[in-house]
Every structure is written in structure tokens, then in C-alpha cells.
Amino acid sequence: MITRAQLAEAGMTRWSVAHRIDSERWQLLSPTVVATTTGELSDDQRIWHAVLHAGYGAMAGGLTAATLAGLKNWHRDVATIFVPYERGRPSPLPGVRFVRVRRSLRAVGSPPRCRxxxxxxxxxxxxxxxxxxxxxxxxxxxxxxxxxxxxxxxxxxxxxxxxxxxxxxxxxxxxxxxxSLAEMDVKRMCRAFGLADPTRQVKRRDADGRIRFTDCEWRLQDGRTLVLEVDGGFHMEAEHWEDDLARQRALAGTDRIIVRCTSRELRDEPEKIARDLMALGVPAAAA
Missing domain, CATH: 1.25.40 (Serine Threonine Protein Phosphatase 5, Tetratricopeptide repeat)
Structure with missing residues (x-):
């Protein structure tokens, strides 16, 4: 990805650039940006195209920058590009959202992105x-x-x-x-209904000797442990659902009660879950 201005600085005339584009060795992506490759652009090339199109000081922002930094499962098809406010809004590009920002942000990485x-x-x-x-x-x-x-x-x-x-x-x-968001919802539920905070992400060894981590645990007065496992949306897929059932069996024991709820219930019906937990013996929060 390169701009016409950068090509001129490198000593290429507009006629030599036009010849390469006309002969389909290069492709013109926008009035100011040229790709020295042919074929479909990669994700990084698309972001470079948008950044070069926007001009000096532009960088990937929002979830586009977060994905470039390694964040998984938060990809968006429309790329977000931050543009210094004083430069004005660039002409539109398909699949790109230009956001003018007044904040002073320093770009890192390649393609350039905010932290x-x-x-x-x-x-x-x-x-x-x-x-x-x-x-x-x-x-x-x-x-x-x-x-x-x-x-x-x-x-x-x-x-x-x-x-x-x-x-x-x-x-x-x-x-x-x-x-995780589910753990935060559990914490809010406990605050709202006066339940003791659970111990989170407890390391357990299952019946097969493998190390597992439980979502939330409470120690009950009778000495047993109550385990709450929170299922997100992906848990509803058949493969994950069966895996979770097998995991629950492997973690079960005479001294351990395992109950489950969905993240949707935690969000929309926390009072029902709190009531069920209290009925099972989850202690109240200390005064």
C-alpha cells in the first residue's frame, strides 16, 4: 500500500504509475492510494489502505485496533479509523468508518493503531x-x-x-x-441480594486427574461446597453443551453440589438465581 505522493517522493512519475495500473500489475484503490499487488486485499492491507487514504496522523481505533493488538472474538467487519479532528473527514471508503478525534494519541504497531x-x-x-x-x-x-x-x-x-x-x-x-462479564454479573447479584461473594476460578482436579477451573464456589455451613457454573451463548451449541455435561460429571462429588445458570438469566433474572442459591444454603454477606 502506497500513496501517489510517496511514489512521487521515490522518483516515480505519474505516467509510470499509470502504466503499471493500466497493465494491471498494480491496482488503484482510491484517488490517492495504490496497491503494488493484485488480487483481494488482506485484512492488514485494507486497514493500511484506509489509514493512507485518511492521511497523516490516522490510525486504527476502537475494536479494529483492539483486534490488531490480539483481542479475540471481538472482530467487526467495518474497520474503525481514527483521524485527527483538524484534518476533516476523509471521503468515504466501503467497509470503513472514519472517526474524527480531538485527543492526542500516539500510534503503535503496523498497521498503525492506538494502544x-x-x-x-x-x-x-x-x-x-x-x-x-x-x-x-x-x-x-x-x-x-x-x-x-x-x-x-x-x-x-x-x-x-x-x-x-x-x-x-x-x-x-x-x-x-x-x-469475565458473567463473573461481574455474579458479583452484582451478590451485592444486590446480600449474598456472600463467591470464590472465583477455583482450581480443581477432576475424576480423570485433569486440572479444571470452576466459575464460582461457596462453602456451605454443612461443610459441602456449592459450585455455580455460568453458561454463555456458545455453551448452547450441542458440542459445547455435551462437553460441559461431561465436565460437570467429572467435577461432581459427595461433598460438592454443582448448579448451572445461563448468562442471560444472570442478566435478566438475577433474583431467581439468588433465591435458588439461598435455598441451597449459600450464606449471607458478612455485616
Whole structure:
């Protein structure tokens, strides 16, 4: 990917560029950007095209930048490109959303992108869903791309930021050990209904000797342990569902009660889950 201006600086005339395009050795992607390859563009090439098209100071932002930084399962088909506000809005490109930003952000990587902390926080500030906003912060920490401390530092750097108070509470929950949206929902449910906080991500050895991690555990008064496993949407697929059933059997024991709920129930009907947990003996929170 290269601009016409860069080609001119390298000593190529417009006629030599036009000849390569006409002979289909190169392809003209937009009035200012040329690809010195033919065929379909890769994801990185598409982002380079958009960045070069937007001009000096442009970089990938939002979930596009987060995906480039290694964030998995948050890909979006439309690329987000941050453009310095003073440059104005570039002419449209298919599959690209140009966002003018007043903030001073330094690009990293290739293709150029903003840092993972700025990427997820700026996305979380404007997305319509607060749950999606909190989920992307949890995912970035869970996938070890950043830390709660790093997010809090950038939250202060990006002040003023929409939803800052909500995002700060979410980051503090993550810092307290809730590294997924479901774990954060469990923590909120416990606060709302006066239940003791569970122990999360407990390391267990199953009946086959393999190491497993349970979502949430409570120690009951009779000495037994109650385990709550939270199923996300992907758990509903037949293959994952059967895997989870086998995992539950392997973890079960005479001293361990295993119950399950869905992330949808935690979100929409937390009172029902709290009531069932209390009936099973989950202790109340300490005064």
C-alpha cells in the first residue's frame, strides 16, 4: 500500500504509475492510494489502505485496533479509523468508518493503531450497550492484553470520557478478580441480594486427574461446597453443551453440589438465581 505522493517522493512519475495500473500489475484503490499487488486485499492491507487514504496522523481505533493488538472474538467487519479532528473527514471508503478525534494519541504497531487501553475505553464510551462496553474491558484483561491498573491509568488520561464512572466501577470489579462479564454479573447479584461473594476460578482436579477451573464456589455451613457454573451463548451449541455435561460429571462429588445458570438469566433474572442459591444454603454477606 502506497500513496501517489510517496511514489512521487521515490522518483516515480505519474505516467509510470499509470502504466503499471493500466497493465494491471498494480491496482488503484482510491484517488490517492495504490496497491503494488493484485488480487483481494488482506485484512492488514485494507486497514493500511484506509489509514493512507485518511492521511497523516490516522490510525486504527476502537475494536479494529483492539483486534490488531490480539483481542479475540471481538472482530467487526467495518474497520474503525481514527483521524485527527483538524484534518476533516476523509471521503468515504466501503467497509470503513472514519472517526474524527480531538485527543492526542500516539500510534503503535503496523498497521498503525492506538494502544489497546485507549482502543477498548474509547469503544466502551460510545457503544450503545453498557454490557458490551463492560464485556470488552473484561475480555482485554482476561486475554492478558492489559491490566486493570493500565485501564484505570488510561481512563484518567482520556478524561473527560463518557460513562467514566460506570467504566471505573467495571474495572474495579475486574481488579477484584471478576475477569469475565458473567463473573461481574455474579458479583452484582451478590451485592444486590446480600449474598456472600463467591470464590472465583477455583482450581480443581477432576475424576480423570485433569486440572479444571470452576466459575464460582461457596462453602456451605454443612461443610459441602456449592459450585455455580455460568453458561454463555456458545455453551448452547450441542458440542459445547455435551462437553460441559461431561465436565460437570467429572467435577461432581459427595461433598460438592454443582448448579448451572445461563448468562442471560444472570442478566435478566438475577433474583431467581439468588433465591435458588439461598435455598441451597449459600450464606449471607458478612455485616
Amino acid at each position: 489497546i487501553e485507549a482502543a477498548v475505553l474509547l469503544f466502551a464510551a460510545v457503544d450503545r450497550s453498557e454490557r458490551t462496553a463492560q464485556g470488552v474491558l473484561a475480555a482485554a484483561v482476561q486475554q492478558q492484553l492489559t491490566s486493570p491498573e493500565g485501564l484505570l491509568e488510561w481512563l484518567d488520561r482520556l478524561t473527560p470520557l463518557r460513562r467514566a464512572a460506570t467504566l471505573r466501577r467495571a474495572i474495579e470489579d475486574i481488579e477484584g478478580g471478576a475477569q
